[in-house]
Amino acid sequence: MNLEKLMRIDRRLIFLLIALAVIFPLLFPIGLPTHLSKPVQDTFNAVDSIPPDGPPLMLSIDYDPAAMPELYPMTLAILRHCFSRNIRVLVLSLHRAGPGIGEMATTRIAKEYGKKEGEDYVYLGFKPGFGAVILRMGEDIHGAFLTDYYNRPIGEIPMMREIHNYDDIPLVICLSAAAIPELWMMYAGSRYHQTIAAGVTAVSAADYYPFLQTDQLVGLIGGLKGASEYEKLVNELEERLGVDKKRKESLSKEEYEKLQVSHSKASAGMDSQSIAHLVIIAFIVIGNVAYFAQRRRKR
Amino acid sequence: MNLSPDPWVWLAALLTLCIYSFLYKDNPFYKAAEHLFVGLSAGYFLVIYWYNAVYPDMVVPLFKQGKLLCIIPGLLGLFFFFRFIPKVGWVSRWSIAFYIGVGAGMSIPATMQMRILEQMKGTMQPFFSLETWHVFVENPSLASFGALIGIPLMIVGVMCTLSYFFFSREHKGVLGGMSRIGIIFLMIGFGASFGYTVMARISLLIxxxxxxxxxxxxxxx
Amino acid sequence: MGQEWFSLDRLNVLIGVVVYTALLLYFIYQAKKGKELFVRKIAGLEAVDEAIGRATEMGKPILYIPGLSTISDVATLASLNILSKVAKKAAQYETRLIVPCTDPIVMPVCQEVVKAACLDGGRPDVYREEDIYYITYSQFGYVAAVDGIMVREKPATNFFLGMFWAESLILAETGASTGAIQIAGTDAISQLPFFITACDYTLIGEELYAASAYLSREPLSLGSLKGQDWTKLIIGGLVLTGVILSTFGLRFFANYFTTG
Structure with missing residues (x-):
């Protein structure tokens, strides 16, 4: 084979092959297995240890629509985990593009599980200032957020009467495509000893491993792979708790199947992920062989 | 095939295709989508900041509740607009100075705590542990081998990588050797990071x- | 209130900040007194002059991206120092410099820096404020716009210096496809692989700060760099001590680093 030609391969051909590697497994699923990783299991366990109807999990939706393919399935899975175990949730956003996503996810899952706004969950909305907001909440959440997302004064919300600062929050999960989990560790973790877990895009996952080793993070969900693992854990939990059985009985077959698909959105993408990775590995190998062969010939 | 009847889904789909058309080459559809995105996001953020910060945290407390202290941050914010008047543009530096000062004051002790002290403590592990050695001898596997060499590898990696970022001496002799090992650790780290990013990009496409x-x-x- | 004014639990943080600050101040003082402080050569920097010269020869602009972070980010500050040097050289060569910004506070600072650099270079007339502009706060909106600039204006040289996130590969890849010579530098560890693969020269992590000191030779930057080097030495020494003691089962030393 002409190696010169191989080195000058039209990049559009690579794009096409990657597109095909993604599309085909979505059309014809293979069902490759998902292995559970410890950081995801630890996150799941941390959420699971929160007592039902007790102090809430704080879920910070700190990402924009560009990160939705990876982080939105995580958001849905965590909310499903909480609501299926009757764990209350306090949702907020420190990212300016996050409030719409947070509301969409929270209202959708709350409706699915019949949860009441203000009692089972509260949506605080967005507040700019990152570190300043995190620090302020350590003193008084009511001072950081005067109203919730729907402009209701915080003091009038039943669930918020017992929640004042991080002493009343057993766990914070920050879902972010940027460095916002670091701010949570810096200000809420170091200053107020708040327990923190993070859900991040795969790009930044490697950055956060050192914080797992030092227990500054109790758990980490990384990228679509992490989301699919969490999804799997929640689906198994719902089966154990009988939530799935109840849902099957109360919904029509079509509705139930549709819901099942939406509950496995991240897992459905994992076949495409694996095949696309194989294609990329093949290109890396071919590219390197061609490069070194060319270099040797030049010598 | 079950085409969506929702016009917003159609709009989103067409805009997606417009952006992906850049993969072929730059074209008017991509440009149109790009400009729409830039304009839309600027407008969206203006509204978001007004309704979530300026109005509830400045306008309401100052004008409806008479909290006069809000004048100070309000003025500091307004000073930024002085840039439009060249003669008094220097006033905006006060706001910038305040912003940098507060930011540094907040983050320096927190960074020292989170990024340096905690991480130093995390690195101070026993270089050699009899316990992990016993586990490896009794049950030789990839996992037990990983546990055995993991900590020494981390310690060597930290020390050598630190030496790469030492700028006060030429990288010769022992320092040169250590920094060369350091760059190997850095490149392995970058490789792992690169792999993760490929995964992320594919996820976005999926x-x-x-x-x-x-x-x-x-x-x- | 009953709140403590002094938290003994965080004494180690105080000691760390005081020692670090003292070292910085000491070396800045030494540098200001005129003491020669050695900084090793940084590979990527040698290419800066060559990159500016190339743009001049080709009659094409230089694109400078100061990162996507805020003004309080150290990487942004280091980038602004380098921008000053690049702008001065570009002004002397009468080469157009485009600086699109994503942060509304960084933009006026960039304008100030470039304006001062042009003045310093003896060419205040070549300063073009309209080439240093704000695009959008949206990460990918900004990337889309900068990609557009690269494809349309075809700058001969691209500088990506500062803090970057997921956009790094998109920027560097588009720049590489236009044939520009690219110099990048960031302290964002996860973004470095993309710059290393797609750019001609990359300043790795702290090299970005060192580069700003190396180029400017300002006592403040040089002194800071020296102070950081000494801090690294102390950290290395402490870690080594902690490792040796921990190996013999003595954890008391490591526990001093626990923060309250």
Whole structure:
């Protein structure tokens, strides 16, 4: 084979092959297995240890629509985990593009599980200032957020009467495509000893491993792979708790199947992920062989 | 095939295709989508900041509740606009100075705590542990071997990488050797990071393809 | 209130900040007194002059991206120092410099820096404020716009210096496809692989700060760099001590680093 030609391969051909590697497994699923990783299991366990109807999990939706393919399935899975175990949730956003996503996810899952706004969950909305907001909440959440997302004064919300600062929050999960989990560790973790877990895009996952080793993070969900693992854990939990059985009985077959698909959105993408990775590995190998062969010939 | 009847889904799908058309080459469809995105995001953020910060945290407390202290941050914010008047543009530096000062004051002790002291403590592990050695001898596997060499590898990696970022001496002799090992550790780290990013980029593509094939075209569930 | 004014639990943080600050101040003082402080050569920097010269020869602009972070980010500050040097050289060569910004506070600072650099270079007339502009706060909106600039204006040289996130590969890849010579530098560890693969020269992590000191030779930057080097030495020494003691089962030393 002409190696010169191989080195000058039209990049559009690579794009096409990657597109095909993604599309085909979505059309014809293979069902490759998902292995559970410890950081995801630890996150799941941390959420699971929160007592039902007790102090809430704080879920910070700190990402924009560009990160939705990876982080939105995580958001849905965590909310499903909480609501299926009757764990209350306090949702907020420190990212300016996050409030719409947070509301969409929270209202959708709350409706699915019949949860009441203000009692089972509260949506605080967005507040700019990152570190300043995190620090302020350590003193008084009511001072950081005067109203919730729907402009209701915080003091009038039943669930918020017992929640004042991080002493009343057993766990914070920050879902972010940027460095916002670091701010949570810096200000809420170091200053107020708040327990923190993070859900991040795969790009930044490697950055956060050192914080797992030092227990500054109790758990980490990384990228679509992490989301699919969490999804799997929640689906198994719902089966154990009988939530799935109840849902099957109360919904029509079509509705139930549709819901099942939406509950496995991240897992459905994992076949495409694996095949696309194989294609990329093949290109890396071919590219390197061609490069070194060319270099040797030049010598 | 079950095409979506929702015009917003159609709009989103067409804009997705416009942006992806850049993969072929720059074209008017990409440009139109790009300009729309830039304009839309600027407008969106203006509204978001007004309704979530300026109005509830400045306008309401100052004008409706008479909290006069809000004048100070309000003025500091307004000073930024002085840049439009060249003669008094220097006033905006006060706001910048305040912003930098507060930011540094907040983050320096927190960074020292989170990034340096805690991480130093995390690195101060026994270089050699009899316990992990026993586990490896009794049950030689990849996992037990990993546990055995993991900590020494981390310690060597930290020390050598630190030496690469030492700028006060030429990298010769012992320092040169250590920094060369350090760069190997850095490159392995970058490789892991690169792999993760490939995964992330594919995930983004999967998300868009799922949207196009499911929400728009209805060819998959 | 009953709140403590002094938290003994965080004494180690105080000691760390005081020692670090003292070292910085000491070396800045030494540098200001005129003491020669050695900084090793940084590979990527040698290419800066060559990159500016190339743009001049080709009659094409230089694109400078100061990162996507805020003004309080150290990487942004280091980038602004380098921008000053690049702008001065570009002004002397009468080469157009485009600086699109994503942060509304960084933009006026960039304008100030470039204006001062042009003045310093003896060419205040070549300063073009309209080439240093704000695009959008949206990460990918900004990337889309900068990609557009690269494809349309075809700058001969691209500088990506500062803090970057997921956009790094998109920027560097588009720049590489236009044939521009690219110099990048960031302290964002996860973004470095993309710059290393797609750019001609990359300043790795702290090299970005060192580069700003190396180029400017300002006592403040040089002194800071020296102070950081000494801090690294102390950290290395402490870690080594902690490792040796921990190996013999003595954890008391490591526990001093626990923060309250």
């Amino acid at each position: 998300g868009r393809v799922q949207f196009l094939m499911s929400d728009w075209l209805g060819v998959i569930d």
